[in-house]
Amino acid sequence: xxxxxxxxxxxxxxxxxxxxxxxxxxxxxxxxxxxxxxxxxxxxxxxxxxxxxxxxxxxxxxxxxxxxxxxxxxxxxxxxxxxxxxxxxxxxxxxxxxxxxxxxxxxxxxxxxxxxxxxxxxxxxxxxxxxxxxxxxxxxxxxxxxxxxxxxxxxxxxxxxxxxxxxxxxxxxxxxxxxxxxxxxxxxxxxxxxxxxxxxxxxxxxxxxxxxxxxxxxxxxxxxxxxxxxxxxxxxxxxxxxxxxxxxxxxxxxxxxxxxxxxxxxxxxxxxxxxxxxxxxxxxxxxxxxxx
Numbered sequence: 001x002x003x004x005x006x007x008x009x010x011x012x013x014x015x016x017x018x019x020x021x022x023x024x025x026x027x028x029x030x031x032x033x034x035x036x037x038x039x040x041x042x043x044x045x046x047x048x049x050x051x052x053x054x055x056x057x058x059x060x061x062x063x064x065x066x067x068x069x070x071x072x073x074x075x076x077x078x079x080x081x082x083x084x085x086x087x088x089x090x091x092x093x094x095x096x097x098x099x100x101x102x103x104x105x106x107x108x109x110x111x112x113x114x115x116x117x118x119x120x121x122x123x124x125x126x127x128x129x130x131x132x133x134x135x136x137x138x139x140x141x142x143x144x145x146x147x148x149x150x151x152x153x154x155x156x157x158x159x160x161x162x163x164x165x166x167x168x169x170x171x172x173x174x175x176x177x178x179x180x181x182x183x184x185x186x187x188x189x190x191x192x193x194x195x196x197x198x199x200x201x202x203x204x205x206x207x208x209x210x211x212x213x214x215x216x217x218x219x220x221x222x223x224x225x226x227x228x229x230x231x232x233x234x235x236x237x238x239x240x241x242x243x244x245x246x247x248x249x250x251x252x253x254x255x256x257x258x259x260x261x262x263x264x265x266x267x268x269x270x271x272x273x274x275x276x277x278x279x280x281x282x283x284x285x286x287x288x289x290x291x292x
Contacts, residue, residue, distance in 0.1 A: 001086040003285035008090035008136065010287065012068075013099045015138045015277040016060045019051050020292040022212040023249070023274040027051070030186060030239075030246040040244025047239070047272055061273045062184075065100045066142035068122035071209060071278075073135040080126050083134075087124070088117045100140075125202075137209055137278035137291065145271040148183040150175040151200065154263040163263045165224060168193050175267045176232045176248065181241015184271035188212065188250045189228070192266045195256035200266030207252035208270055209278075211292070216253065225251040239272075249274075 019027075031048060034041040054061045068091055072083065092115040094100050102114040104121045116122070129135075152171040154163045159174055161167035172191055179185070190207030192200045216222035229251045238244025249272065258264065278291035 001082055001285065004083065004086050004281065005090050005093075005285075007279065007281060007285055007287050008087050009094050009097075009099075011136060011138050011277055011279055012091065012094040013058065013097075014290075015140055015275050016065055016094075016099045017054045017058050018277070019055075019061060019274065020212075020276060022292065024051065026212050026249045027186075027272065030249060033245045034239075035244070038244060039242040040238045040246065043239035043242055043244075044246065060099065060101065061275060062142060062271070063101060064142040064144060065103050066140045066275070067146065068100070068104075068116060069125070069139040069141060069205070070122055071125045071127070071137040071139070071206070073127050073129045073131075073137075075130070075132055075134070076128055078128075078134060080124075084124055087122065091116050091122055125206075133283075133288065134281045134285075135278060135291065136281060137276065139205070139208060140275040141205070141208075142184070142271055142273065145183040145187060145269045148175075148179040148269045149201070149204075150178065150267045151197065152265045152267075154265060165220065168265050169224060169228060171265050172228050172251075172267055173231060175269070176228075176237070177235065179237075179269060181237050181239075183269050184273065185237065185241065186239050186246045186249045186272050188270040188274055189248060189252065190268040190270065191251070191253040192264075193253065193255040194258040195264060195266065196258070196262065197264060197266075199256060200264045201268065203254055203256050204266045204268040207254055208268070208274070208276060210252050212250045212274075218255070221253045221255065225253050 031044040095116045104116045105112045159170050161170040190204045192203035232248045237247040279287045282288045
């Protein structure tokens with residue numbers, strides 16, 4: 001597991017300090033779309049400089065390095081317990097090296113032991129696949145953007161949102177309106193239509209593992225993603241709530257089965273510091289190739 005230990009440390013470093021190429025492209029497009037000499041343009045320029053400095057200095061993009069979320073695709077027989085133990089050691093080491101802030105506290109005592117390891121931290125999601133290699137994806141989700149996530153139960157009478165696609169559209173846009181620049185916009189939405197209260201949020205966060213510029217395989221959801229992105233960027237909220245043309249950088253939506261009595265729409269919000277990276281590991285645990 002020594003090679004995996006070093007690989008996970010490097011995954012953490014890259015995730016914390018280097019924004020993925022697809023997100024970088026989205027931010028550059030957003031910068032071009034803002035009117036010149038406006039507060040919105042200046043905010044996007046500051047974001048762009050922050051990205052460049054973090055990469056150059058190999059330091060965190062944001063002081064809030066957030067919740068540490070691992071998504072691991074592995075073949076049958078892979079020792080998940082050993083991986084979890086090794087990854088926790090790697091997170092502690094990465095924290096000591098300054099790649100992560102000491103950012104995890106005991107909810108009852110408020111104690112911070114400085115390791116970023118504790119009950120439920122980091123979070124691990126293991127999934128078996130039929131390939132022989134292991135894929136490790138990491139997401140660092142800051143508290144500011146986590147605070148403006150939302151979950152709606154349809155029908156929603158005040159919003160006149162029924163149990164249909166248009167009702168989903170209304171509540172998703174309401175979540176954007178309620179955020180009003182909080183959560184360090186421009187943001188990215190991950191949405192799950194359906195599921196229960198727990199799995200709805202879980203599935204909504206997996207949408208952040210998609211590429212920002214990909215195409216939803218479901219045409220109805222693809223149209224909904226485009227509609228919400230276009231509409232949200234006409235609300236005038238803009239970067240950091242300063243006004244402008246870029247309220248969202250992307251919208252990613254999935255649908256999960258539900259029981260007839262419930263119709264939840266779960267919305268996770270990601271800040272502009274969209275920190276996710278991943279690597280396919282070789283037989284010895286070494287990084288074979290990067291996934292983003």
